[in-house]
Amino acid sequence: NVKAAQEPATHLELGGFVDRLARDLGPWGIRYGREFTVKILETPLLSPWRFVALELAGSLQSGNLAWTEVIAAADQLSATEIIYASQDANRLVVGRLNQARYWSESQARLVARRLVWDHMPFLSGTTPR
Incomplete structure (x- = not known):
């Protein structure tokens, strides 16, 4: 079990995570009249991290994610997770x-709860970040 838990996430596992995160955050978007999409971001091949983006549907994303900056921040924190507020006000990145x-x-449900608790201004669109 330990070995299986430490293996890289499969595309199927990532897809399940993204689907669950989108379903759990959907009602919050409806509540505030905002629609979100959750998608898997392509990650550098040798990165020990994977990333998903929560984006306001229909928004045009400006530029690429600064991978070195995000990965360096996560590594500095010695964390297993980082939530990165992109410079674009229409995107949050979860690594x-x-x-x-x-x-x-089940981990996607925990991420959704953390996003609701800590990033309500983004979800509701009430204040600029």
Whole structure:
């Protein structure tokens, strides 16, 4: 079990994580009249991290994510997760270590709860970040 939990997340696991995160955050978007999409971001091949983006539907994303900056911040924190507020006010990026145990549907529910608690201005569109 330990070995399986430490293996890199499969595309199927990432897809389940993204689907669960989108379903759990959907009602918050409806409540505030905002629609979000959750998508897997392409990650540098040798990165020990994987990333998903929560984006306001229909928004045009400006430029690429500054991978070195995000990965360096996560490594400095010695964290298993980082939530990065992109310079674009229409996107939050969630990064987690690329191990299967961090990309389950139950982990997606915990991420959704953390986003609701800590990033309500983004979800509701009430104040600029």
